[in-house]
Amino acid sequence: MAELDDIVSSLLSAVMAAFRRDAADAVGVGVLVWHEDGTLDEVLSVLTDEGPDVVRALAGVAQAPHLVARRQRRVVRGPLAAEARAALDDAGLDRVRGAVALPTEWGRDGDCVLVVWLDREPAEGDVDLLARWEPMVVSSAVTAVTCRSAAEQVDELVDVLRARVVIEQAKGMVMARHRLPAEDAFELLREVSQRSNTPVRRLARAVVATATDARSDGDVAGDPAGRLAQRLLG
Incomplete structure (x- = not known):
């Protein structure tokens, strides 16, 4: 403005x-x-x-x-x-x-x-x-x-929507890996998030990045969220 x-x-x-x-x-x-x-x-x-x-x-x-x-x-x-x-x-x-x-x-x-x-x-x-x-x-x-x-307000809404897209992607990947319904897959993401004190949004980004090979093994190894994502998808 x-x-x-x-x-x-x-x-x-x-x-x-x-x-x-x-x-x-x-x-x-x-x-x-x-x-x-x-x-x-x-x-x-x-x-x-x-x-x-x-x-x-x-x-x-x-x-x-x-x-x-x-x-x-x-x-x-x-x-x-x-x-x-x-x-x-x-x-x-x-x-x-x-x-x-x-x-x-x-x-x-x-x-x-x-x-x-x-x-x-x-x-x-x-x-x-x-x-x-x-x-x-x-x-x-x-x-x-x-x-x-x-x-x-529009910027905040866009941020929220982007976060929701990533979370939905991560939920779908957890569903496919563990053959879980949507509710259980999200509950698993939330449980890991709370147990590790990692925000769901950050964990979801790591899950998507890990599942799509968006970063190297070295990057994942140095990132706690990345290691959590590897275990979730392992």
């Missing part, structure tokens, strides 16, 4: 450029997402200037603009509160003078805030500018995160 992530990063960069065209220096812009338990899951934040450093410096600071926006479900615009100011100064980020944080509709578990950090106190039109970009930026972020999750 690199392409979608690139699109979101490009949009966030465009937000920064829009602020800069209005004579404001955006120090960083990000889409920040929280889990249901309130822990920050920084799904997407622009890797431009000091944006990520600001997030790290303000981690756990209750008066951080993005935390206030998330907690109170309201737009936060203005100079930084004393606690947030001190945290940024300690981190060497005294350049950051203000922020606009816009809570958004995420459509997933947890909360989402679109935030811009500035090198000055925010002006009246900054909220409107951020709000104009919000539909494109957050919609793209939702798409990127959702598609990435779906892709990971």
Whole structure:
């Protein structure tokens, strides 16, 4: 899903450029997402200037603009509160003078805030500018995160199916060698797996490799799973 992530990063960069065209220096812009338990899951934040450093410096600071926006479900615009100011100064980020944080509709578990950090106190039109970009930026972020999750689930499913194919092959070979019904052949594989503390998937791969001469006797001799497979098929 690199392409979608690139699109979101490009949009966030465009937000920064829009602020800069209005004579404001955006120090960083990000889409920040929280889990249901309130822990920050920084799904997407622009890797431009000091944006990520600001997030790290303000981690756990209750008066951080993005935390206030998330907690109170309201737009936060203005100079930084004393606690947030001190945290940024300690981190060497005294350049950051203000922020606009816009809570958004995420459509997933947890909360989402679109935030811009500035090198000055925010002006009246900054909220409107951020709000104009919000539909494109957050919609793209939702798409990127959702598609990435779906892709990971597909990869997991493919891994499971591949493992099942190998196990079924090994089961068939044990059935043929010992003239066992399918249930008993699988039970034998599982029994050897448990007794030797060898995962069934690994044992099945060794059985298939041994039965099909996919590796040399030397390879089998140096592999505990291979030796188990030889005994199973011997």
